[in-house]
Amino acid sequence: MALVLLRRLLHxxxxxxxxxxxxxxxxxxxxxxxxxxxxxxxNASPAQxxxxxxxMGLDRPLLTRFGSFVGHALIGDFGQSLFHHRPVAAMIAERxxxxxxxxxxxxxxxxxxxxxxxxxxxxxxGGVLDRLASVGALFGxxxxxFWFGILLLIGFAVNLRWLPVSGAxxxxxxxxxxxxxxxxxxxxxxxxxxxxxxxxHLVLPAITLGLPMAAILMRVTRxxxxxxxxxxxxxFAEAKGLGRARIIALHAxxxxxxxxxxxxxxxTGALLGGNMVVETVFGWPGLGRxxxxxxxxxxxxxxxxxxxxxxxxxxxxNFAADLLYTVLNPRVRL
Amino acid sequence: MRLLPLxxxxxxxxxxxxxRAAELRIGFTLDTLTLDPANHRSRETESVLRTMYNGLVAHxxxxxxxxxxxxxxxxxxxxxxxxxxxxxxxxxxxxxLTADDIVFTFTRLLTQGAIAGxxxxxxxLLGPTREVVKVDDSTVRFxxxxxxxxxxxxLTFQEVVSQHFxxxxxxxxxxxxxxxxxxxxxxxxxxxxxxxxERAANYFGGAPAIPVAAKACTDRVIIKxxxxxxxRVAALLAGDVDIINELPAHxxxxxxxxxxxxxxxxxxxxxxxxxxxxxxxxxxxxRVRQAAxxxxxxQLIIDKxxxxxxxxxxxxxxxxxxxxxxxxxxxxxxxxxxxxxxxEAGYPNGIDxxxxxxxxxxxxxxxxxxxxxxxxxxxxxxxxxxxQVRARWAANGKREGDMWISSWGNxxxxxxxxxxxxxxxxxxxxxxxxxNPKVDDLLAAGGRETDSAKRSALYQQAEAIINHDAPxxxxxxxxxxxxxxxxxxxxxxxxxxxxxxxxxxxx
Numbered sequence: 001m002a003l004v005l006l007r008r009l010l011h012x013x014x015x016x017x018x019x020x021x022x023x024x025x026x027x028x029x030x031x032x033x034x035x036x037x038x039x040x041x042x043n044a045s046p047a048q049x050x051x052x053x054x055x056m057g058l059d060r061p062l063l064t065r066f067g068s069f070v071g072h073a074l075i076g077d078f079g080q081s082l083f084h085h086r087p088v089a090a091m092i093a094e095r096x097x098x099x100x101x102x103x104x105x106x107x108x109x110x111x112x113x114x115x116x117x118x119x120x121x122x123x124x125x126g127g128v129l130d131r132l133a134s135v136g137a138l139f140g141x142x143x144x145x146f147w148f149g150i151l152l153l154i155g156f157a158v159n160l161r162w163l164p165v166s167g168a169x170x171x172x173x174x175x176x177x178x179x180x181x182x183x184x185x186x187x188x189x190x191x192x193x194x195x196x197x198x199x200x201h202l203v204l205p206a207i208t209l210g211l212p213m214a215a216i217l218m219r220v221t222r223x224x225x226x227x228x229x230x231x232x233x234x235x236f237a238e239a240k241g242l243g244r245a246r247i248i249a250l251h252a253x254x255x256x257x258x259x260x261x262x263x264x265x266x267x268t269g270a271l272l273g274g275n276m277v278v279e280t281v282f283g284w285p286g287l288g289r290x291x292x293x294x295x296x297x298x299x300x301x302x303x304x305x306x307x308x309x310x311x312x313x314x315x316x317x318n319f320a321a322d323l324l325y326t327v328l329n330p331r332v333r334l
Numbered sequence: 335m336r337l338l339p340l341x342x343x344x345x346x347x348x349x350x351x352x353x354r355a356a357e358l359r360i361g362f363t364l365d366t367l368t369l370d371p372a373n374h375r376s377r378e379t380e381s382v383l384r385t386m387y388n389g390l391v392a393h394x395x396x397x398x399x400x401x402x403x404x405x406x407x408x409x410x411x412x413x414x415x416x417x418x419x420x421x422x423x424x425x426x427x428x429x430x431l432t433a434d435d436i437v438f439t440f441t442r443l444l445t446q447g448a449i450a451g452x453x454x455x456x457x458x459l460l461g462p463t464r465e466v467v468k469v470d471d472s473t474v475r476f477x478x479x480x481x482x483x484x485x486x487x488x489l490t491f492q493e494v495v496s497q498h499f500x501x502x503x504x505x506x507x508x509x510x511x512x513x514x515x516x517x518x519x520x521x522x523x524x525x526x527x528x529x530x531x532e533r534a535a536n537y538f539g540g541a542p543a544i545p546v547a548a549k550a551c552t553d554r555v556i557i558k559x560x561x562x563x564x565x566r567v568a569a570l571l572a573g574d575v576d577i578i579n580e581l582p583a584h585x586x587x588x589x590x591x592x593x594x595x596x597x598x599x600x601x602x603x604x605x606x607x608x609x610x611x612x613x614x615x616x617x618x619x620x621r622v623r624q625a626a627x628x629x630x631x632x633q634l635i636i637d638k639x640x641x642x643x644x645x646x647x648x649x650x651x652x653x654x655x656x657x658x659x660x661x662x663x664x665x666x667x668x669x670x671x672x673x674x675x676x677x678e679a680g681y682p683n684g685i686d687x688x689x690x691x692x693x694x695x696x697x698x699x700x701x702x703x704x705x706x707x708x709x710x711x712x713x714x715x716x717x718x719x720x721x722q723v724r725a726r727w728a729a730n731g732k733r734e735g736d737m738w739i740s741s742w743g744n745x746x747x748x749x750x751x752x753x754x755x756x757x758x759x760x761x762x763x764x765x766x767x768x769x770n771p772k773v774d775d776l777l778a779a780g781g782r783e784t785d786s787a788k789r790s791a792l793y794q795q796a797e798a799i800i801n802h803d804a805p806x807x808x809x810x811x812x813x814x815x816x817x818x819x820x821x822x823x824x825x826x827x828x829x830x831x832x833x834x835x836x837x838x839x840x841x
Contacts, residue, residue, distance in 0.1 A: 036721065039455075150564045153568045283560040
């Protein structure tokens with residue numbers, strides 16, 4: 001087992017190298033360079049742009065820049081942000097907790113909604129709930145995140161005024177910083193007022209982020225549940241005279257969750273991407289927005305480091321899903 | 335049942351805190367890149383920094399230049415400017431502003447590699463400034479390599495820092511904390527989310543030329559970063575913020591329709607024009623260029639495409655700019671006259687030309703093309719990638735195009751900043767390839783003249799000649815739009831984009 005783990009972790013190396021190469025090339029081949037963008041609308045002369053490009057080290061050959069990036073990244077140095085003049089690693093670290101918090105909230109919301117709904121839809125196949133859930137899932141998958149988010153904003157923040165429009169917490173309600181995740185910090189510090197404020201800020205972004213994933217997971221859970229319910233061992237359990245609820249909860253669900261876990265892990269990619277949109281719409285101070293802003297201005301070092309981090313996260317989450325497989329189904333061996 | 339009180343507390347905490355009249359909230363497009371005034375080239379960053387820092391020179395509400403951290407400036411000769419440091423100014427830390435701080439600030443800006451090995455990206459905004467020296471405790475001198483009368487206007491782009499603070503805090507410290515002389519001091523910067531400022535108790539009051547309001551009532555300012563347009567407008571409409579910048583034109587109506595909000599507009603500093611290729615047929619003929627100016631119904635485009643949020647220009651500069659000529663004749667919309675001028679120039683059947691544009695200008699370019707075509711200037715619009723179109727129209731380029739819809743920012747509102755690059759023979763932004771020795775002479779004289787009145791007259795003369803020569807189709811100056819809460823008083827937007835929150839008040 002330990003050997004398998006190690007081997008899987010070693011697989012990370014070529015994956016990350018590949019990601020680095022692709023990101024580096026994509027950023028370098030995209031038209032527009034940071035120096036020109038930094039001085040855009042500033043009436044700068046070509047000479048001034050060239051000087052700035054030199055200062056940023058962008059006039060070095062592509063291979064030299066790549067080598068230097070990889071060399072430094074290996075020792076944990078991702079360089080300085082071209083526009084903020086601060087270490088990229090520190091900038092990512094200070095934005096990461098907000099993104100993790102939002103992603104976890106979205107994930108939690110998704111699982112709490114999608115799995116029970118999927119199970120119920122399968123059990124009452126063709127019923128009202130099943131049909132409603134199917135229509136809901138269709139909407140969830142097809143609504144563009146930014147549009148849905150703005151719709152929620154206008155409804156719940158502007159018209160009803162139940163929830164705040166943007167940000168992660170009100171200034172006067174901030175809890176002491178422990179993990180950087182505001183709801184968690186509020187809990188740890190025992191600040192009920194902060195917790196309420198943080199959760200109020202979290203609701204709309206988490207729903208916006210979680211909805212597409214919830215829709216997909218609901219459909220997957222429903223389908224696999226239907227599949228499992230047709231298996232012989234379920235018929236056998238019924239024949240033994242076990243109760244319906246007991247059969248579903250103890251015999252069917254565990255096996256039905258296998259595809260759900262796989263899809264949930266694969267959807268982490270969508271979650272990371274969705275963060276960029278949702279954080280922008282809701283002024284959420286996370287990493288996704290920093291990455292979007294950095295892509296716009298071709299802030300190479302930051303984008304490279306962040307994408308590497310995304311890749312590592314994705315691979316690790318999928319790895320964890322594989323481990324979870326062995327728990328759910330002991331026949332599965334890594 | 336025990337859950338109920340907990341839930342109520344949670345719900346109460348979710349609501350905004352009541353009675354925040356002493357707090358002003360702003361919904362702002364972009365987060366500040368750094369708090370180091372010398373280490374960025376971002377207009378948004380400068381807007382925010384100006385609430386905490388001051389410059390040697392500032393603009394008054396009418397955009398006139400006034401001394402801020404100095405009492406006066408005097409030209410000793412065209413290459414030397416002397417300034418008297420304003421006494422009684424203190425930094426937020428309590429340290430007194432001295433001549434040494436000013437020398438230190440500008441030495442840091444001018445010296446290669448002075449900011450942790452890098453050179454300030456704001457260095458070139460100081461033009462031919464060689465060095466700044468201290469004469470005595472209350473006097474500093476700017477020494478220039480060549481005459482540069484625009485220096486006072488360009489000094490509005492630089493903020494003065496405390497030598498002691500910068501040396502103590504180091505490059506990382508000055509990027510994330512502040513010690514300015516401005517009306518507000520930083521309390522907290524939650525990156526990507528908000529900046530919280532509080533009124534600085536020891537603020538010196540600002541430039542005496544800008545009168546202080548009776549009582550400033552804003553104790554705290556929260557600048558919330560809301561990049562998405564729709565969300566920023568939503569925050570204003572929900573009463574979550576009192577000011578938003580970059581109000582999209584299509585949201586004007588919803589902001590005006592809401593009884594609690596209104597729209598405020600201010601003339602920007604960016605001049606839009608269609609550069610005509612003066613170096614080859616057909617626009618080498620002044621009559622064809624004038625015909626093009628008469629052929630365009632600018633008001634129609636301003637009304638229909640720009641939501642009436644732009645002012646027509648008959649020349650080069652904003653009406654607020656120094657040296658602007660207010661009596662330039664207008665090229666009225668007159669298709670018959672345009673056709674007559676074309677016939678006179680030897681094109682009785684009209685001409686076929688191409689108008690280059692980049693993506694963002696596509697719509698406007700198509701409207702211009704359609705209007706010109708009606709007057710016999712049959713225009714094909716070619717939309718291309720920004721950097722490629724710019725390269726095609728570079729001053730040292732091949733001069734192959736006919737027309738290009740372009741713009742030039744004049745943040746200093748000084749003529750040097752826009753006439754010299756765009757209209758002087760061989761200027762780096764002279765995309766029309768315009769060349770008139772008389773204009774060149776006037777610009778050269780204006781570039782040397784340190785007497786304001788004489789200098790203004792020189793540029794007025796130049797603008798009159800340019801108006802007649804019509805190297806461009808003169809277009810417009812777009813306005814910057816803001817949405818504000820009806821509770822806001824004592825605040826108005828500025829062409830420079832500075833937030834000027836000193837006198838803002840939420841009732």
